[in-house]
Amino acid sequence: MTNLAIHNNPLPPQSLGEQQQSWGYGQLFAILIRRKWWVISVFAGTIATTVVLTLRSTPIYQSATQLLIESSYSSVKGSSKDDFIEPNYQIDLATQLNVLKSSEILQRAVDKLRTDYPTISVKEIGSNLQVQPVYAQSESGKKNAQTKILLASYSSIDAIKTQKVLDAVLAVYQSYNLEQQQKRIQQGLEIINRKLPEVRGSVIEAEKALEAFRQANDVIDPQKESESMTAALSNLTAQRESLKAEIAQARANLAIARQQLPASPSATLATSAVNQSEEIDSLKTQRQQLELELASKRQELTEAHPALRELEQQLAQVNQLLTAEINRVAGGNGTSSPELAAPVNVTANELGLIQTITQLEQEVSSKQARDVSLTQTQEQLEQELKRYPALMAQYSRLQPEVLARRTTLEKLLDAKEELSLEIAKGGFNWEIVEPPQPGVLVSPNIKQNLLIGIISGLFFGGLAAFIREALDDKVRRPAELNEQLSLPVLGTVPQIGPLGSRDFPLALPFRNDSKLETEQTEGPEIFQWRPLREAMDLIYTNIQLLNSQRPHQSLMITSALSGEGKSTLAIGLAISASRVDQRVLVIDADMRKPRLHHIFNLSNEQGLSTLLEGGLSENEMFSIPQWVYMRWEDSLITAEEVDGRLQSPLSDLNIDVITSGPVQTDPVKLLTVDNIKQIIDVYRDSYDLILVDSPPVLGLVDAISVGYGCDGVVMVARVDQVKRSDLNRAVDTLSKLNVIGIIANGVNEAALQYYS
Numbered sequence: 001m002t003n004l005a006i007h008n009n010p011l012p013p014q015s016l017g018e019q020q021q022s023w024g025y026g027q028l029f030a031i032l033i034r035r036k037w038w039v040i041s042v043f044a045g046t047i048a049t050t051v052v053l054t055l056r057s058t059p060i061y062q063s064a065t066q067l068l069i070e071s072s073y074s075s076v077k078g079s080s081k082d083d084f085i086e087p088n089y090q091i092d093l094a095t096q097l098n099v100l101k102s103s104e105i106l107q108r109a110v111d112k113l114r115t116d117y118p119t120i121s122v123k124e125i126g127s128n129l130q131v132q133p134v135y136a137q138s139e140s141g142k143k144n145a146q147t148k149i150l151l152a153s154y155s156s157i158d159a160i161k162t163q164k165v166l167d168a169v170l171a172v173y174q175s176y177n178l179e180q181q182q183k184r185i186q187q188g189l190e191i192i193n194r195k196l197p198e199v200r201g202s203v204i205e206a207e208k209a210l211e212a213f214r215q216a217n218d219v220i221d222p223q224k225e226s227e228s229m230t231a232a233l234s235n236l237t238a239q240r241e242s243l244k245a246e247i248a249q250a251r252a253n254l255a256i257a258r259q260q261l262p263a264s265p266s267a268t269l270a271t272s273a274v275n276q277s278e279e280i281d282s283l284k285t286q287r288q289q290l291e292l293e294l295a296s297k298r299q300e301l302t303e304a305h306p307a308l309r310e311l312e313q314q315l316a317q318v319n320q321l322l323t324a325e326i327n328r329v330a331g332g333n334g335t336s337s338p339e340l341a342a343p344v345n346v347t348a349n350e351l352g353l354i355q356t357i358t359q360l361e362q363e364v365s366s367k368q369a370r371d372v373s374l375t376q377t378q379e380q381l382e383q384e385l386k387r388y389p390a391l392m393a394q395y396s397r398l399q400p401e402v403l404a405r406r407t408t409l410e411k412l413l414d415a416k417e418e419l420s421l422e423i424a425k426g427g428f429n430w431e432i433v434e435p436p437q438p439g440v441l442v443s444p445n446i447k448q449n450l451l452i453g454i455i456s457g458l459f460f461g462g463l464a465a466f467i468r469e470a471l472d473d474k475v476r477r478p479a480e481l482n483e484q485l486s487l488p489v490l491g492t493v494p495q496i497g498p499l500g501s502r503d504f505p506l507a508l509p510f511r512n513d514s515k516l517e518t519e520q521t522e523g524p525e526i527f528q529w530r531p532l533r534e535a536m537d538l539i540y541t542n543i544q545l546l547n548s549q550r551p552h553q554s555l556m557i558t559s560a561l562s563g564e565g566k567s568t569l570a571i572g573l574a575i576s577a578s579r580v581d582q583r584v585l586v587i588d589a590d591m592r593k594p595r596l597h598h599i600f601n602l603s604n605e606q607g608l609s610t611l612l613e614g615g616l617s618e619n620e621m622f623s624i625p626q627w628v629y630m631r632w633e634d635s636l637i638t639a640e641e642v643d644g645r646l647q648s649p650l651s652d653l654n655i656d657v658i659t660s661g662p663v664q665t666d667p668v669k670l671l672t673v674d675n676i677k678q679i680i681d682v683y684r685d686s687y688d689l690i691l692v693d694s695p696p697v698l699g700l701v702d703a704i705s706v707g708y709g710c711d712g713v714v715m716v717a718r719v720d721q722v723k724r725s726d727l728n729r730a731v732d733t734l735s736k737l738n739v740i741g742i743i744a745n746g747v748n749e750a751a752l753q754y755y756s
Contacts, residue, residue, distance in 0.1 A: 027477065030748075034476075035465035042464045043457035050453030054444045061439030063162035064153040065170065066134065068431040069096050093133050096150065100131050100173055108172040109165065116164060125165060128155045149433060155442065162439030174430055185419050192416045199409045206402040213398055222391040229388070233381045240374050247367045254360040257353055280329060283322040290315040473723040478744035481717060484724050485731055488546075490714065490741040491539035493565065493572075494531050495748055526568075527575050536572035539743055543573075543714070546740055554680050554690040555740075556589075556710040558703045560730035562696045564718040565745040567595045570693040575630075578653045582688040585625060587658045589676075589706045590695045591667040594660030602626050607661025611679050612670035621682055625656040656687070671702050676709030697730040707737040715742040 106122045113120050134149040154162045219225055294311045301308055478492050527533050544551045557570045574584045587608055588596035597604040606624055630653045680690055692710055695702040707713045
């Protein structure tokens with residue numbers, strides 16, 4: 001059996017709408033093809049109108065010239081003379097454009113041209129004269145900086161006239177500018193001569209005030225002197241800081257040296273001097289001899305003996321002399337140190353330390369004296385600086401005034417010299433880069449007009465096509481069903497072409513295959529076309545999945561109007577259900593225009609009308625359905641090659657059909673709700689699916705009665721045929737029934753290429 005693509009849930013309206021709602025290029029192209037006659041008609045009319053207007057238009061000639069707006073007297077930007085001439089003296093292209101088209105220039109040109117063209121006027125020249133700046137272009141064609149060149153062009157029906165008008169305008173323009181430039185220069189020179197005496201006097205006055213200030217305060221430039229004094233003060237501060245550090249270091253070294261000496265330096269020096277004195281050595285020898293002699297006599301004599309008294313006196317005299325000599329040699333330090341008389345040795349290292357201490361003491365003393373001197377100088381500088389702020393403020397007022405007045409005087413003198421040179425030069429003509437030539441034909445431009453006509457024709461033709469499409473009430477795309485109705489789209493049925501065209505299943509948008517012969521499109525053999533079969537399988541699966549726990553057993557297939565494919569859909573769904581081993585019954589409930597007996601070539605002597613008239617037993621009712629047997633190509637997967645061609649294996653399909661029966665004069669009496677329900681209930685247990693092919697909804701009541709007797713209703717809408725208004729009316733009519741969804745029929749599916 002054919003493998004069906006099973007979805008978990010059928011597509012709801014929103015899902016399919018989201019997939020098909022966006023407009024693509026293919027849909028736009030399809031609209032243009034569908035409305036091709038509108039596009040062609042509007043396009044042809046636009047081209048014809050363009051051609052007629054072009055042929056009837058008057059020839060126009062145009063001459064052009066280029067003028068360089070840069071005179072010989074133009075100075076460098078920022079020149080001193082620019083301040084004494086009117087602002088419009090500068091080369092301003094915008095100003096020159098206005099001057100060139102001013103009434104004064106044009107009137108002078110009219111006066112020059114009056115001889116050749118008596119009727120020419122200022123208005124005529126002004127309306128046909130175009131002046132615009134010329135821009136430099138890069139290699140890519142983009143505009144860059146604006147140049148100093150003006151492009152003047154004049155249009156007229158006379159080619160020679162265009163040249164003469166431009167010549168006259170340029171000549172008048174040059175003459176006018178020459179007059180204006182001379183006038184401006186003379187005015188500027190007069191202004192300078194009036195200002196010079198006043199500016200000179202102001203310069204002298206400012207210089208005298210500055211000179212008096214310098215003499216009164218004995219300064220030249222307070223700012224510079226203040227900066228110099230501030231730098232000196234900063235240098236003194238740095239010197240003092242350095243000197244303080246040196247004094248601290250010297251004192252530290254002095255303390256270390258003093259700690260290394262055993263005695264004080266003065267005592268050590270005194271001891272050294274005493275030890276080196278020969279007189280003291282002699283007195284020490286005498287004292288030693290007397291002490292020895294006195295000690296010897298005391299052993300022999302008593303204390304009161306005169307000899308002892310005499311020796312004691314001699315010893316006392318020697319001690320006195322020794323003390324006096326020690327004091328003399330030690331510099332007065334010996335009186336408090338009688339021990340100096342004792343022999344003491346002073347080393348060379350101690351003498352070196354004594355010398356170092358002496359030098360450090362002298363260094364500390366000299367640095368302290370220098371620090372005092374620097375302190376005094378610093379105080380003097382600080383005192384002097386206190387008067388400079390006022391001096392600088394006064395100098396700042398006087399000096400700029402002198403400079404400003406000198407600058408003004410220099411500018412006046414420079415401007416006077418420049419203007420005098422400009423007057424001496426004389427020539428102030430603008431340069432004509434490209435002289436005017438006889439005019440060339442510019443209108444009508446056949447190629448340009450034709451191109452505009454083509455573009456306009458395509459645009460308005462497309463616009464007309466889309467407007468006509470917008471006014472069209474027919475459904476053109478399956479997505480419009482989602483937009484128009486609140487019903488889910490259960491699937492789409494591809495557009496069915498003639499039997500001979502099914503070898504090429506791709507449907508083109510300009511093919512009008514919606515109106516096909518019945519015998520070509522409604523026979524069971526059309527379902528051998530694989531795209532149609534797959535579409536029916538998918539629709540059947542989606543219907544079953546709408547209520548998977550309790551599938552719909554009886555369904556009515558209907559549409560808004562006739563000819564939308566109800567019978568085809570009913571047969572297709574029956575085949576799809578039969579292929580999955582479902583027992584299927586198809587009932588033709590269209591008792592006005594029945595079709596199923598024609599499609600299956602069945603007898604219509606007995607059918608639905610017979611059942612509705614009643615009076616039949618149950619066995620007789622079960623004899624009414626007619627059995628339809630078909631040999632079916634099941635699948636290409638198991639196809640076998642026979643005589644060089646692939647042939648699929650055949651399978652059997654069984655479908656029961658109840659035709660409409662004999663035609664009734666008043667079907668409404670038979671198609672009642674109770675009758676339909678009773679008939680369906682009779683066959684409900686014998687079949688898995690009952691499909692009822694009903695009449696269309698609009699204009700008839702038959703479909704409503706049939707729908708009440710079924711579990712659900714499925715609508716069919718043929719794309720490019722059914723109108724939105726008809727669909728809305730049909731849905732409103734069936735609003736009380738269980739309408740489970742809608743199917744789009746006759747869709748051009750690009751995906752059908754897969755099956756080719």
